[in-house]
Amino acid sequence: MIEPNRLLLGVNIDHVATLRQARGTRYPDTVLAAALAEEAGADGITVHLREDRRHIQDRDIYLLKETLQTRMNFEMAVTDEMIAIACDVKPSHACLVPEKREELTTEGGLDVLGQLDKIKAACDKLAAQDIDVSLFIDPEPAQIDASIVCGAPTIELHTGAYAQATTHEAQAQELARIKEAAAYAYERGLVVNAGHGLHYHNVEQIAEIPHLNELNIGHGLIARAVFVGLKEAVREMRQLMMESQARVQMQRDAIKR
Ligand SMILES: CC(=O)[C@@H](O)[C@H](O)COP(=O)(O)O
Ligand SMILES: NCC(=O)COP(=O)(O)O
Numbered sequence: 175m176i177e178p179n180r181l182l183l184g185v186n187i188d189h190v191a192t193l194r195q196a197r198g199t200r201y202p203d204t205v206l207a208a209a210l211a212e213e214a215g216a217d218g219i220t221v222h223l224r225e226d227r228r229h230i231q232d233r234d235i236y237l238l239k240e241t242l243q244t245r246m247n248f249e250m251a252v253t254d255e256m257i258a259i260a261c262d263v264k265p266s267h268a269c270l271v272p273e274k275r276e277e278l279t280t281e282g283g284l285d286v287l288g289q290l291d292k293i294k295a296a297c298d299k300l301a302a303q304d305i306d307v308s309l310f311i312d313p314e315p316a317q318i319d320a321s322i323v324c325g326a327p328t329i330e331l332h333t334g335a336y337a338q339a340t341t342h343e344a345q346a347q348e349l350a351r352i353k354e355a356a357a358y359a360y361e362r363g364l365v366v367n368a369g370h371g372l373h374y375h376n377v378e379q380i381a382e383i384p385h386l387n388e389l390n391i392g393h394g395l396i397a398r399a400v401f402v403g404l405k406e407a408v409r410e411m412r413q414l415m416m417e418s419q420a421r422v423q424m425q426r427d428a429i430k431r
Contacts, residue, residue, distance in 0.1 A: 181381055181415050182217035184247050184369070185408060186392025191229035204234045205241050207404060212243050214408035218267070220369075220390045222249035223259065226275055232259065239263050247390065249310070252284070252296050261303050268300050269330055269390075271310040279393070280370060283312035283332040286320040294324040301325065308367060313348075313355030321364065328365040330390065331355055333380055337371025345376075353383050360385035374398060374414060381418035389415065 190207040194200070208219045219242055221230045238246055246265035250256035251273035260268050270293065272284045286293050286309055293309065300307045308328035311317040312335075321329050336348035352368065359366045365387045368380055373394025380389065391411060399407035 181386055181419055182388035183215070183408070183412050183415060184218040184220045184367070184388050184390040185211040185216040185395060186220040186222070186249075186369075186390055187211065187396070188220075188222050188229045188392050189396040190404075191231065191234060195229055195231075204230070205237050208238055208242055210404045211408050214405035215412045216244060216408055217388065218245045218247050220247040220249060220269070220392065222271070223256065225251055225253065225255070225273060235259065235263055235265075239265065247308075248305075252289075252292060257296055257299055260300055260305060264303050265305060267306045267308065267328075269308045269310050270296060270326075280310070280332075280334065282334070283314075283317060284310050286311060286317050286324060290320060290323060293320075293326075297324045297326050308365075310370075313351045315355065315358050318355060318359045318362070318364070321359075322362060326364075328367060328387075329359055330367040330369055331359075332370050333368050333372055334370040336380070337373075337376055349379055349383075352380065356383050356385050374410065377411065377414055378418045381415045382422050384422070 187204050187207045190202050191204055194202055223230050223235055245267060247267040247269055248260055248265040249269045249271050250260055252270050270284055271280055272282060297307045306328060307326045308330050309321045309326045310330045310332060311321060313331045331352055333352060336345060336352060339345035339348050356366045366385055367388040367390060368386055369390030372380060372389060372391045395407050395411055
């Protein structure tokens with residue numbers, strides 16, 4: 175049973191596939207990775223089918239659709255190809271992300287404001303298939319307003335700038351941006367997720383932000399799994415998130431007394 179308002183954990187297994195694609199082997203398999211992550215408490219599995227297929231392959235998407243016990247969050251570029259695949263697979267969730275072939279990883283949020291018609295058309299097509307659409311955006315009110323115009327029920331705030339900040343001041347500034355954006359979006363009826371670049375040493379401040387629904391975490395968790403195993407890595411991350419929320423609740427209770 176999911177406790178009310180527990181911050182959910184979406185485990186991104188892209189980089190299990192990175193290891194597999196490095197040699198073109200059949201292992202490690204994403205189906206097993208997803209099953210282990212779910213067994214350890216993942217609330218959902220996120221997979222990013224990139225146009226260049228550098229890690230997740232089409233076969234992963236179709237197999238996971240048949241085998242996941244929780245739910246699939248299908249990350250995708252806003253292209254006809256990916257929209258067609260999403261409409262065929264019909265994941266419970268799809269997250270529209272920007273994509274550049276030359277990028278090492280996602281570099282910024284989707285520019286919804288600058289391409290309203292295109293994003294709205296994609297949201298409409300996916301929603302017609304009962305897919306819950308989220309837009310991966312930078313923590314900016316203008317992008318949040320544009321997401322509402324496009325009819326997306328959910329946004330995912332890009333935490334990359336926070337994760338990559340090189341000074342405490344810069345990180346605090348980014349954290350404040352994310353906090354303000356989460357409140358701004360929540361007050362306007364959106365479901366607010368967050369992710370990118372989160373790991374065991376930077377997740378707690380994000381997990382303490384009010385109104386967040388889910389964190390999507392991949393690279394840092396899979397890297398940890400190399401040393402402790404995937405189930406333990408998931409358990410450790412969930413524990414950190416729950417402890418963060420418990421701290422916030424205690425602070426709230428103390429203020430009430
Ligand atoms: C959108 C996002 O932040 C990530 O989930 C995305 O998957 C990053 O792409 P890579 O997994 O290829 O780094
Ligand atoms: N959308 C963020 C995600 O799914 C995982 O991103 P990362 O933890 O691999 O950077």
